[in-house]
Amino acid sequence: MTDDGTVHSTLPTATENAVRMVHRLTASGVGLLALLATVLCWMQRRVAPQTVKPVVWLVLVTVVLAVIGPLTPGYRYTLVTVTNVVGGTVLLGACWWLREALSSGATPYPTEPHRLLRVTLVILAVHVALGATASGLEMRGIHWVVFVHTGSALLTTLLLGSILWxxxxxxxxxxxxxxxxxxxxxxxxxxxxxxxxxxxxxxxGFVHAMLSPLLVAGLVSIAIRDRTSPATIPAYNQPEN
Known part of the structure; x- marks a missing residue:
């Protein structure tokens, strides 16, 4: 941050411009894919009803990201940075949810995901938001949020570790x-x-941040596969021999 309060990227100008161009192109591609997914989901809603919820999330997040798109350049608003990062993470989770829903076929969902899974997904999203906030505020000379982000990492690790164990x-x-x-x-x-x-x-920092969406996708897979695996169906739902 300069003396006049203007925030500048730490990347070289050429790299910064290239990254922004790639971001715009991929955002446009995601928008087209969201539109295509919506059309296909509507056409196949009776055959594959399990795809409706992930497509709804996909469309909602895409709309939010499209709305804040014009505000993204220039690092003017930390909130825009946080929304971009969290929205992108949720978007990937929704896409992976759709993939898992399609892979499960017509298998019904016998139960809701375990409460710990849902809580962990929320805590992980908060952790991602705190990381984006810490990065955005550090460019303005504010460093204390990094320690809050680190504290949330301990809780996130504990919850994730419990699920994996x-x-x-x-x-x-x-x-x-x-x-x-x-x-x-x-x-x-x-x-x-x-x-x-x-x-x-x-x-x-980039690789560290990119690992969080992979963990979100993994949690989505666990949630779906737990619900569709016969081993997790309560005994009273099992067919009698």
């Missing part, structure tokens, strides 16, 4: 749990590096 021996989720454990471990390591290394390399 409980499902470590569940055969259909074994590979997914192993992958999420590796991602979570890497994110913790990168978070510690970003916290303690002077200057905080951009690459470290």
């Amino acid at each position: 409980d499902r470590r021996k569940h055969a259909p989720l074994h590979t997914l749990v192993a992958a999420m454990t590796a991602i979570l471990s890497l994110q913790i390591m990168l978070g510690m590096v970003a916290l303690w290394v002077h200057g905080r390399p951009v690459a470290v």
